[in-house]
Amino acid sequence: MKIECTVNGQREIIEIEPGETLLEMLRNRLGLTGVKKGCEVGECGACTVLVEDEPVDSCLYLAARVDGKEILTIEGLSQGGKLSKLQQAFIDEGAVQCGFCTPGFILSAHALLKRHPQPTEEEIKQGLAGNLCRCTGYQNIIRAVQKASNE
Numbered sequence: 001m002k003i004e005c006t007v008n009g010q011r012e013i014i015e016i017e018p019g020e021t022l023l024e025m026l027r028n029r030l031g032l033t034g035v036k037k038g039c040e041v042g043e044c045g046a047c048t049v050l051v052e053d054e055p056v057d058s059c060l061y062l063a064a065r066v067d068g069k070e071i072l073t074i075e076g077l078s079q080g081g082k083l084s085k086l087q088q089a090f091i092d093e094g095a096v097q098c099g100f101c102t103p104g105f106i107l108s109a110h111a112l113l114k115r116h117p118q119p120t121e122e123e124i125k126q127g128l129a130g131n132l133c134r135c136t137g138y139q140n141i142i143r144a145v146q147k148a149s150n151e
């Protein structure tokens with residue numbers, strides 16, 4: 001079947017297979033490999049992208065459901081080759097180690113800051129509860145979100 005959607009601001013018409021996931025569509029058909037393929041069972045959040053500004057696990061989300069919708073992946077966050085405030089804050093605060101979880105965390109945090117421009121620490125923890133990191137211990141990630149929210 002054919003679907004039409006907007007990915008990182010660009011209109012796309014894509015032929016997909018029945019049962020194809022959004023993760024497969026973004027990585028395999030559009031080459032957006034910033035969408036990470038982790039557990040593929042909805043546990044780790046590495047595959048997080050935003051659909052209509054809401055974080056979703058793209059490994060569990062059927063591609064057919066994005067027909068007519070807007071999707072944001074990590075590739076769409078920088079503007080004109082310049083990192084977003086949030087991306088820069090992750091670097092400045094040392095919130096990136098192996099980096100595998102980073103696109104998912106940044107997109108969840110981006111959605112959180114849109115809803116709550118000045119989140120409390122508790123709200124940050126809740127907003128990032130669907131994302132797992134095995135490297136950083138989370139404190140640097142929380143500081144990065146706080147830094148981006150204060151700028």
Ligand code: FES
Pocket residue numbers: 036037038039040041042043044045046047048057058059060
């Ligand atoms: S790869 Fe989707 S939640 Fe882990």
Ligand code: FES
Pocket residue numbers: 095096097098099100101102132133134135136
């Ligand atoms: S930086 Fe390695 S899993 Fe988070």
